[in-house]
Amino acid sequence: MFSKIKELSLNRNWHEILSLYNTLNKSGVKLTEPSLLHPILKACSATSFKHGQSLHASVIKLGVESCTSIGNSIMDFYAKNGHIDSTFNVFSSVKIKDSVSWNIMICGYIDHGCFDEGMCAFTQARGEGFEPNVSTLVLVVQAIRKVRMLREGEKMHGYMVKSGVLTVESVRNAVLCMYADIGMEFARKVFDEMCDRDVVAWSVMVSGYVKSNEPRVGLGIFKEMVLELSSEVDGQTIVSVLKACTDLKDVIMGRMLHGFVLRKGFDCDLFLGNSLVDMYSKCNDPDSALQAWKDMPLKNIVSWNSMLSGLVFNEKHSEALDLFSSMQKAGIEPDAVTLVNILQLCRYFDDPLTCKCIHNVIIRRNHELNELVVNTLIDVYAKCNLIFIAEKLFNSMRIRDTVSWSTMIAAFAHCGLPDEAIGVYHEMIQARVKPNAITILNLIEACSYDTELKRPKSAHGIAIRRGLASEPNVGTAILDMYSRYGNITTSNKAFNQISTKNVISFSAMIAAYGMNGRPRDALCLLTEMEIQGLKPNSVTILSVLSACSHGGLIEDGLSIFLKFIKSKEVKPSLEHYACLVDLLSRSGKLDLAMELIKEQNVGPSAWGALLSGCRMSYNGNEKIREKVVDYVLELEPNKSSGYMLASSMYAAQGLWDDAARIRVLLKDKQVKLVAGYSMVQVNNKCFRFIAGNRSQFLSNELRATIQELHECMKIEKHTGGSRIVL
Template sequence: MRFPIISSGSKLPVWFSNIKELPSSGKWQEVLYKYNEIKQAGVQLIDPSIFPPILKACVAISFRCGKSVHASLVKQGFESYPSVQNSIMDFYAKSGALGSAMGVFYCMTKTDAISWNIIIYGHLHLGASKEGLELFIQGREVGFEPNISTIVLVIQAYHSLGALDDGLKFHGYLIQSGFWSLTSVQNSLLSMYVDIGMEFARKLFDDVYDKDVISWTVMIGGYMQSDESLFALELFKQMVSESGIKMDGQIMVGVLKAYANLGDIRMAKLVHGFIVSRNLDYDLFVGNSLVDLYCKCSDVDSAFTAFREMPQRNIVSWNSLLSGFVRNQKYSEALVCFHLMGNEGVDSDEVTVVNLLQICKYIVHLHQCELIHSRILRKGFESNELVINSLIDAYAKCDRITHAWRQFCQIKRRDAVTWSTMISGFANCGMPDEAIAVYREMRLSEENPNHVTLINLLEACALSAELRRSKWAHGIAIRMGMASNVAVGTAILDMYSKCGSIEASRKAFDQIPQKTIVSWGAIIAAHGLNGLPHDALALLSKMKVHGLKPNLITALSVLSACSHGGLVEEGLSLFKELTENHGAELRLEHYSCLVDLLARAGKLDSAFDMIMRIPTEMKPSASAWGALLSACRNYENTELGAGALDHVLELEPSVSAGYLLASNIYAAGGSWVDASRMRWMVKERGIKMVAGYSLVHIDNKPHRFVAGDNSHPMSDELCSVIEQMHSCMKMDMRAPPPSVEHNSLYT
């Protein structure tokens, strides 16, 4: 664009006045327009005060133009003016050219407070914290006095670098200099003290006289960061009742996160009402936090209502609702939510894909998993670590370990999460040797395992049921200093119980310093698994003495122990207690376990009645009908077994167990035609037969002996041992009852 040449000197004062006034309204383009008019008119500029607003306009509009102005200043000899030098340095600093700014700074014959503030602020503002603090120290040595903006950035620099000791010393300087009384300075110090410790931050906060919304927000956020949600909420209540501070969306997001961590649905609804009353529900971030809050409180209906009432939504809104459905095992609703996203034109991102993979993992849907894999490739998400780890996990849970391994091998840089996911995948697919081999490879790669890695390794050792391996894994946990971790300690005791070493399980349990309901549940389950139902019940009573109430998982473990131990009355009593305390929360597994308890004890009619009493919203599972069918075989009740068989085959038509049970029932009753028909159906439908096996430990090594398979090298030796044991049992049965004196040894 060409500008007209204007020769009239009468316009010069107007130009100068415009250039100095236009910046106040942010009209930077017009400033440069006036400047070019002056240049085109050939007017000689003799007033250096005209250049600072021109250079500010160049910061906003054109770096190239600013360099041109700098060149003009050098040609006209104005570069030696301190005000002009400061403006040039400010232009370069705010344009991100710190090297050029330093060049100007070093060429200055005399620097003032403005010069130091510009160069220090420029470095700190652009994230060059270390260099900025070095300049700050140099400036203080020559008597430089910083302004408020520089002071705030210096505090933030000490905070970001983690130089908290220097930050504490700077706090002392601020008190001496009088800057401490400024609210912006106090808030910056609060942010730093939050990382030092909340007790120090609280002391400082209490000394702040004029607290603003930032002061309260920093403290509430600090308590949240320290996982002290209750303190955060108490502070929020104090803020509402005492301070009279006007709430904003940022502080409400922190409060909503605190309630989400606590999972208190009653308080969640109260704070929701508070948000509506303050007209903060229009805020997008507050709306997203409300959806997340309700989902974490397991109230997905309220989450959907909050989502629907949001005036605007983004991808985070959709992902929050989708994650909530997945977290609460509402998989069909999650799929509907995903399809609605597509209908609304919202494109999926990495978080969406991870949620979809979670759905595939839980419903074990391989085809959908492969479709999502295709979407990942199309979107270019394969470089995202969370996505690829979730894909490996989903393939493993869908029993496609070769697919999972292929993805794992394609990752060039693996972190602890990736290694842990692959170890877990092999363990989930019943391949403990491969899982342990991956752990060894991980250690060779010098990647440090975390507690999740260790838990997955312990699960693999539990699956192998080899005591020597389990002790090796336990030793690793001890060397890593994680054996006392509650999650790791619980996994250790579970591992030993599956190896049949209940004493080792008890020792591992005793070594957990802070036992949780999960730890107690695991040790109770361990005794039930190893045929010690009375001990399991005793532990349940002991747990109650320690002030812990059994949850549904613990109760299920005790019910299972009662079932395998034949403790019918105890199991019925426990189920009655569960019904009174957790009636609406009882799951299908609890009813199925009680059916198994009654069926094993020969109370077939009672077991059938219990199946009929299962709530209508819970369709009786194949395990419940299977338990009844198995008992019908043991107690030769063909009529009731036939009815149970129909349900088992309907619910699990591709599982061999039901057919084999039915065949055995018919054969025991002499119905050889029906028994043959069951065998023929298995073959006709191509159902894979899963043979039963016994796991026997010999020299601390497990050996699997499959029914009907004599290929194991120790089969003959084991059969000989079993025959000897059988003979001894017969002799004991014929022996006279023990004497009173002998009995007294066991009293």
């Protein structure tokens, strides 16, 4: 009988085992032999939990439940079916508990997420002299890793060293994994002490450093791994290294890895193929991403979504639409991620009709409860200026998390409704939802619409109270907000409060100095940034060049641009060349500026800068002047700025007939004239002065201030007195 049941168990013929058990039970045979009970209980686990409970009841009636081996089999049955309470009850009834009893109980707790109970059972077992086996030790270490208990991990590590089990490869790698999740410095010590390192140990170190935001170190470990275990590198390790390349934007290393994948024959690995597509996309190489995607022998929904997301990320919007069309033709059902990507396209094309169509698809496919999808819908409707639909969607949400509230605040801010945005923030606080850095950033944007500083200061205060003002993103937004109001002193204070200043923070402060007429301070900050080991990016250089241009520091600006070109760390963009044209124009080097425009094909903004230079250069070449005017009006015939600049240039040089001719041309072509304006802050209130509007209301307070300023300026002009600061 035993041999028959054992044979059926080996062949996993569970139904035949149960049939045989029922036959024996009906014939009156009492099964008390543990070696028979265990395969029968396994059959019950696979087919019918009720049969297992019935068998347990029979064992209780026979009075053999307390037998260690029988109790262990029943415990194992309950543990594998997730009935931990029943497992514990059987465990308590077993009179003599052996190592198997403790292993089942501890593993049962940990397997089902009861980490505290599992650790308590392990401690209790150790007190009673229990010697855990390798599988239990690995499981306990994994539990410590999940709950990230460093102190418990160190204790377990010490126990393993004393008991000598660290010589077992699986145990050693489990300890390494634990430390890699808790702290890479501990993992590195264990790794360095290992005499023989297998592919798992190397892979753990590579992925650990990548997850710890140290991708460069992870790449270094991988290179060592290839030298030592070139034939054993697996696909999982390659995935981690591709993530490192993505983080570093190192597409060259990514291509080398792609070649490595092809040589090793890993190109059939679906997960690896998806990772290659993601790497190329995020390294701004969508063509290579598309080729890698096409080369994949098998594709799943993740593959399609990865490629679609990559095209959207790289602003290949038409190509993304074509891919979505191909996806539908291939019969691939779009999921929530697919729909979110397509909604991003609606945002770009500003297409409310398509957005509504996708909304219908979302409802039909029952994705309306997916928070990511609904939040994206709210954002896209707002970008399409359908704020009433966005608000309706938001109000219909059953559960609103921080992202939902932040999205709605951003939606109102984008549509120029600051009062509503601030109102949503107050509702969020009343609902006891904790705002994060993104919430505060959206609130700052909403408050920045105000002409007074009262609300922006309130947003700043909220950021301070929430402990978020020192975060780089929030602190940068605050300093930028104050700089736009001309309050450079407070901008500087906000900058100094940022705990860890990054390139973006420095670039924003440099731009703030340039915008507010302090180019020397901008140059000093650039030097300080480099001293701190931060390399300027393209935005930083653009901010410095703009500061030099508007501050009259022509030579400094040219010197920085040449240094920037020689470094070859960042490729100059059209904006950089436009700024250089502005610098050359302001210094009177119009011929060089025009030569640069033609050589680099810079665009309308550079021609505008050159035209402005012609206005300031009274001895400029008349041929250049006429060419510039023709180019500006030809490139942007429907924009009033070119006409006004040309007219102003002619007027500045006393060519009144030409100035009048341009004005007539502007009128004949019916180009809409956008009036410029200036803002002056007096006693925390901002006043806007629109060019040509003489009928605007001025308060007595403001009239008095302007009169006082006018008198001070006259005194300054005639006496050469010191600079007046309001």
